[in-house]
Amino acid sequence: xKETAQVLREKGLKVTxxxxxxxxxxxHTQSHPNAETIYRTLEVTNPTMSLATVYKTLDYxxxxxxxxxxxxxxxxxxxxxxxxCHPHTVCTCCGSVSDLENDELTNLHQKLSTPLDFQVECExxxxxxxxxxxxxAEQEACE
Amino acid sequence: xKETAQVLREKGLKVTxxxxxxxxxxxHTQSHPNAETIYRTLEVTNPTMSLATVYKTLDYxxxxxxxxxxxxxxxxxxxxxxxxCHPHTVCTCCGSVSDLENDELTNLHQKLSTPLDFQVECExxxxxxxxxxxxxAEQEACE
DNA sequence: TTCAATGCAAAAGTTTTGCACCTCT
DNA sequence: AGAGGTGCAAAACTTTTGCATTGAA
Numbered sequence: 001x002k003e004t005a006q007v008l009r010e011k012g013l014k015v016t017x018x019x020x021x022x023x024x025x026x027x028h029t030q031s032h033p034n035a036e037t038i039y040r041t042l043e044v045t046n047p048t049m050s051l052a053t054v055y056k057t058l059d060y061x062x063x064x065x066x067x068x069x070x071x072x073x074x075x076x077x078x079x080x081x082x083x084x085c086h087p088h089t090v091c092t093c094c095g096s097v098s099d100l101e102n103d104e105l106t107n108l109h110q111k112l113s114t115p116l117d118f119q120v121e122c123e124x125x126x127x128x129x130x131x132x133x134x135x136x137a138e139q140e141a142c143e
Numbered sequence: 144x145k146e147t148a149q150v151l152r153e154k155g156l157k158v159t160x161x162x163x164x165x166x167x168x169x170x171h172t173q174s175h176p177n178a179e180t181i182y183r184t185l186e187v188t189n190p191t192m193s194l195a196t197v198y199k200t201l202d203y204x205x206x207x208x209x210x211x212x213x214x215x216x217x218x219x220x221x222x223x224x225x226x227x228c229h230p231h232t233v234c235t236c237c238g239s240v241s242d243l244e245n246d247e248l249t250n251l252h253q254k255l256s257t258p259l260d261f262q263v264e265c266e267x268x269x270x271x272x273x274x275x276x277x278x279x280a281e282q283e284a285c286e
Numbered sequence: 287t288t289c290a291a292t293g294c295a296a297a298a299g300t301t302t303t304g305c306a307c308c309t310c311t
Numbered sequence: 312a313g314a315g316g317t318g319c320a321a322a323a324c325t326t327t328t329g330c331a332t333t334g335a336a
Contacts, residue, residue, distance in 0.1 A: 109248075
């Protein structure tokens with residue numbers, strides 16, 4: 001908790017219980033939740049928290065590089081506290097979104113034999129398909 | 144025009160002026176428009192066209208593999224008549240979205256030295272940065 | 287003729303905004 | 312004390328849906 005407050009302070013943000021709660025949640029989850037999910041989760045421990053504050057907080061965090069917004073084609077954006085550029089997988093079967101640790105699929109634009117005329121700031125790779133768990137299940141439920 | 148009707152028919156779709164208009168527009172643009180833009184563009188030549196029909200049409204097309212949905216983190220989805228998996232660039236300066244023809248950045252998951260435990264159906268690479276035009280301009284307008 | 291597509295309007299869902307009040311510093 | 316954050320409600324946007332009417336086969 002103390003550390004989170006420190007991080008926020010260093011970014012020039014006023015430290016509030018709401019901001020600490022949102023950042024801590026994102027640090028400790030692998031689920032890449034959207035704003036609604038963050039709100040519902042924190043509601044339990046922070047009953048006065050409002051959805052608008054979650055949105056405003058995520059917006060600040062995004063601007064300051066504390067979180068990364070991820071858009072996999074659902075109605076809403078997901079958030080990731082891992083801000084370093086890294087690929088994601090999206091299971092078209094169960095809907096899970098995961099970080100993918102794979103050097104061959106990271107920093108692709110820096111490995112090109114011929115440079116692009118496009119100056120890359122950030123690259124985002126999303127692999128859509130079937131996660132290991134759903135491959136095992138191999139059920140039609142997925143289609 | 145005749146060819147477009149043919150394509151729709153082959154997909155089992157009833158051929159209507161609205162569907163022909165939407166598909167033709169997507170075939171002839173490089174701008175990766177969203178539903179609203181498609182609607183506004185076609186409104187001129189198809190005054191009775193409704194936005195709901197554009198959405199419904201895009202949905203059919205997506206399902207049948209006639210178009211690809213592209214989500215670059217704006218409020219709305221963009222559409223591309225090039226359905227083959229290929230990388231895109233998004234200029235953080237002027238907002239333009241372009242197809243990127245680069246073999247090194249295409250079919251990445253098929254070139255891995257070690258296979259993933261994730262079964263890839265489709266990969267989507269988006270490069271965010273500055274397009275050639277905006278690099279030339281090199282104006283603060285972009286930030 | 288028949289079934290599906292269209293257009294309209296209303297609804298649903300996500301995100302933003304304005305403002306009075308509250309809270310960190 | 313003062314700047315800035317929070318919560319609420321309303322608004323703004325994007326997308327979906329229901330239904331009567333229209334149009335393609």
